[in-house]
Structure formats: C-alpha cells, structure tokens
Amino acid sequence: MAVIDVALAGRSYEVRVGHGLLAAIGEQATPFLRKASVPIVADANARKHWGEAVEASLRAAGKEPRWYEVAPGEGSKSWESLARLTDWLLAEEVERGDHVLALGGGVVGDLTGFACAILKRGCGFVQLPTTLLAQVDSSVGGKTAINTAAGKNLVGAFHQPGLVMADLDALGTLPAREMRAGYAEVLKYGILGDSGFFDWLEANGAKVLAGDPAALEHAVAASVAMKARIVAEDERETSGARALLNLGHTFGHALEAETGFSDCLLHGEGVALGMVLAARYSARRGEISTDAAERITRAVDAAGLPAEISALGLACDGRALADHMLHDKKMDAGSLPFILLRCIGDAYLAKDVQLADVAAFLDEQLQAH
Numbered sequence: 002m003a004v005i006d007v008a009l010a011g012r013s014y015e016v017r018v019g020h021g022l023l024a025a026i027g028e029q030a031t032p033f034l035r036k037a038s039v040p041i042v043a044d045a046n047a048r049k050h051w052g053e054a055v056e057a058s059l060r061a062a063g064k065e066p067r068w069y070e071v072a073p074g075e076g077s078k079s080w081e082s083l084a085r086l087t088d089w090l091l092a093e094e095v096e097r098g099d100h101v102l103a104l105g106g107g108v109v110g111d112l113t114g115f116a117c118a119i120l121k122r123g124c125g126f127v128q129l130p131t132t133l134l135a136q137v138d139s140s141v142g143g144k145t146a147i148n149t150a151a152g153k154n155l156v157g158a159f160h161q162p163g164l165v166m167a168d169l170d171a172l173g174t175l176p177a178r179e180m181r182a183g184y185a186e187v188l189k190y191g192i193l194g195d196s197g198f199f200d201w202l203e204a205n206g207a208k209v210l211a212g213d214p215a216a217l218e219h220a221v222a223a224s225v226a227m228k229a230r231i232v233a234e235d236e237r238e239t240s241g242a243r244a245l246l247n248l249g250h251t252f253g254h255a256l257e258a259e260t261g262f263s264d265c266l267l268h269g270e271g272v273a274l275g276m277v278l279a280a281r282y283s284a285r286r287g288e289i290s291t292d293a294a295e296r297i298t299r300a301v302d303a304a305g306l307p308a309e310i311s312a313l314g315l316a317c318d319g320r321a322l323a324d325h326m327l328h329d330k331k332m333d334a335g336s337l338p339f340i341l342l343r344c345i346g347d348a349y350l351a352k353d354v355q356l357a358d359v360a361a362f363l364d365e366q367l368q369a370h
C-alpha cells in the first residue's frame with residue numbers, strides 16, 4: 002500500500018492507495034468510526050459491487066452501516082439531491098465530530114463533501130473513491146460542489162476529508178468508458194507539470210487502462226502525490242499554483258454545460274478534449290510547439306478519448322461556448338485567466354486571453370476535420 006500525506010497548514014490527512022482496503026474498512030478507518038452506527042452515502046453502482054464487502058467489514062468491527070443511496074450521474078450534483086441528503090444526515094443525528102463515508106465516484110464525493118461542509122457548519126467525512134477519476138483527483142484536495150443551471154460546480158466549499166482510501170480493486174468493476182474518463186485526469190498531471198510522467202503514460206497508458214496492477218498503482222500513486230503537493234502549496238486556489246489543476250477545464254466545463262451535463266460527454270471526456278483545445282490554442286499563440294500539441298492530441302486519442310470538438314456534432318458556435326465560460330470561477334474583474342502550455346510539463350496561467358479570440362479559435366476548431 003502507498004500512503005501519501007496531504008500536508009496542510011496545521012493538519013494533514015492520508016491518502017491510502019492499495020488493494021483490499023474496502024474489505025478491511027472496519028479496521029482501516031477505526032479512528033473515524035467513533036459511534037456504533039456508520040452513515041454511508043453511496044453511489045448505487047458502487048454499492049451494488051462493493052456494498053457487501055464494506056458492510057461485512059463494518060459489522061465484523063461491531064458497527065452498524067446506515068446506507069443512503071445516490072442515483073448515478075452528474076444530475077445528482079444538484080440542489081435537490083443536496084437537500085435530500087442533508088435532511089437524511091440530520092435524521093441520522095450526525096454530529097460535527099462524526100465522519101460520513103462517501104463511497105463512489107466524483108459525483109458522490111463532491112455531493113457528500115459539500116453536504117458535510119454545511120451540516121451543522123461542518124462535520125467530518127471519509128472519501129472511499131471507487132472510480133479512477135475519483136482516486137486520482139476528486140477525492141483529494143477538498144473541492145466540493147454541486148452544479149446549478151448557470152454551470153458547473155458553482156455552489157460549493159473547500160472542505161477536506163479526514164482520510165481517503167483508494168482501493169484499486171474497486172476499479173475492477175468500473176466500465177471501460179469510465180476508466181478512460183478517469184485516465185484523462187491522469188494525463189493532465191503529466192501535461193501540466195511532469196513531462197517524465199507524460200512519457201511514461203505514452204508507453205504504459207494501455208496497461209493502465211487495461212487494469213495492469215503495477216501500472217495502475219504507479220499511475221494512481223503518482224497522480225495523488227502530484228495533487229497532494231499542489232494542494233499543500235495552494236489549498237484554496239489563491240496563489241495560482243492550484244489553478245493549474247484546471248488545465249482543460251475551462252473548455253471542458255463549457256462543453257459539459259453545452260451538452261447539458263448529460264452522459265453524452267463525461268467530465269473526464271470534456272477535460273480530455275479541453276486539454277487538446279488548450280494545447281492547440283497555446284500553439285496558435287506561438288507558445289507550445291505544434292508538434293507537442295499534436296503529441297497531446299495523439300495521447301488523448303490513443304486512450305479512446307474525444308480529441309476533436311467537430312466530432313461532437315454540437316449545434317452551437319464558439320461564442321456560445323465562450324459565454325458558458327463567463328461563469329467560470331476563475332473570472333476576475335471581467336477577465337478570465339486560462340491555463341495554457343509552454344511545453345509538455347509546463348503549464349502556466351495566462352492573464353491576457355480575450356474571450357472573443359477564444360470564440361474565434363473555437364469556431365475554427367468546430368469547422369476543422
């Protein structure tokens with residue numbers, strides 16, 4: 002098992018990455034289970050595959066699991082789900098010192114984390130991520146949120162978990178499309194800050210996607226280590242360091258909004274395409290080389306992720322996509338900083354980007370190929 006510390010000012014927590022963690026949760030999470038009854042917020046599919054193992058381990062430790070099921074899909078990151086969940090947590094008499102377990106992908110993690118951030122002004126929670134995306138990204142770092150009609154993650158809070166347990170066994174039941182979507186965020190770490198890791202992914206990405214145990218463990222642990230380092234440096238995204246984790250997301254979130262947060266485009270798929278667009282836009286500005294931008298495109302395409310916006314068949318133009326970006330949380334006094342690339346492994350925050358220019362670039366991309 003790999004253990005990575007997220008070292009924050011005055012407090013820190015562990016991210017454990019390994020096998021058999023869910024089936025041993027009763028022992029693994031002992032300090033976080035202070036009462037006999039244990040509230041578990043679970044994605045319905047995660048519970049179907051992993052609920053029994055979790056339940057057996059908790060019962061063996063003398064605990065009584067109390068399940069709350071969340072419908073799969075981005076639609077569950079809503080005000081309605083949040084209201085229902087907080088009512089349930091109140092009915093369960095969850096106290097500030099308790100920890101709620103969040104079993105599932107980024108949807109359950111973001112929703113439960115936000116509910117715990119506001120319940121009685123803050124109670125504890127433990128992330129039990131069961132998707133690749135949640136293991137490498139969403140379970141770590143304390144960003145929690147729901148979506149609103151205006152856009153993605155627009156209402157939320159920073160609220161760090163007490164513990165993260167990423168059980169690699171859980172990925173054995175994950176659909177291939179969801180593995181690929183999670184892999185987009187893995188590629189992101191290489192592209193934004195570690196060209197050696199990007200090289201490694203070019204050579205070993207197929208193994209990661211196929212679930213090769215050693216490759217998977219390396220990819221997850223390396224991704225978590227990089228995220229932990231960035232979060233420790235800039236927990237609340239104020240210095241600019243953490244904003245780099247948004248690489249591909251300004252484009253990606255606009256595409257998610259345009260496709261109605263539906264299954265047509267998963268978050269990771271939007272990020273993959275968004276990274277290609279960020280790379281091509283950087284090349285258009287004369288920053289990253291065209292060859293390097295094409296290398297990124299090939300890595301995305303080789304993973305079976307969308308690499309061409311024209312292939313999405315969107316009925317909108319570049320201006321409509323740029324309009325979604327006006328709600329981006331990075332907006333600052335009327336301008337939107339973009340995460341762009343100087344080369345693979347060197348992302349930076351560009352503050353001189355005009356949205357009209359981005360809209361024109363998107364029009365070109367929508368018509369290309």
Ligand SMILES: NC(=O)c1ccc[n+]([C@@H]2O[C@H](COP(=O)([O-])OP(=O)(O)OC[C@H]3O[C@@H](n4cnc5c(N)ncnc54)[C@H](O)[C@@H]3O)[C@@H](O)[C@H]2O)c1
Nearest residue numbers: 046047073106107108131132134138139144171174175268
């Ligand atoms: N907080 C953050 O820092 C952060 C980072 C990245 C993404 N996110 C958010 O995470 C969300 C996406 O997360 P996701 O990709 O995990 O999607 P998800 O939570 O929707 O899960 C994907 C699918 O996998 C199923 N599933 C989950 N675990 C399973 C398992 N072990 N076996 C079989 N099926 C399983 C789910 O039912 C769902 O259908 C988005 O809302 C995104 O905005 C947040």
Ligand SMILES: O=C(O)C(=O)C[C@@H](O)[C@H](O)[C@H](O)COP(=O)(O)O
Nearest residue numbers: 138142144153154243246247250330
């Ligand atoms: O942890 C971060 O910081 C990230 O930006 C990680 C992203 O992968 C994630 O999708 C995040 O939710 C996007 O952040 P947002 O602030 O744009 O909602």
Ligand SMILES: [Zn+2]
Nearest residue numbers: 186250268272
């Ligand atoms: Zn993301």
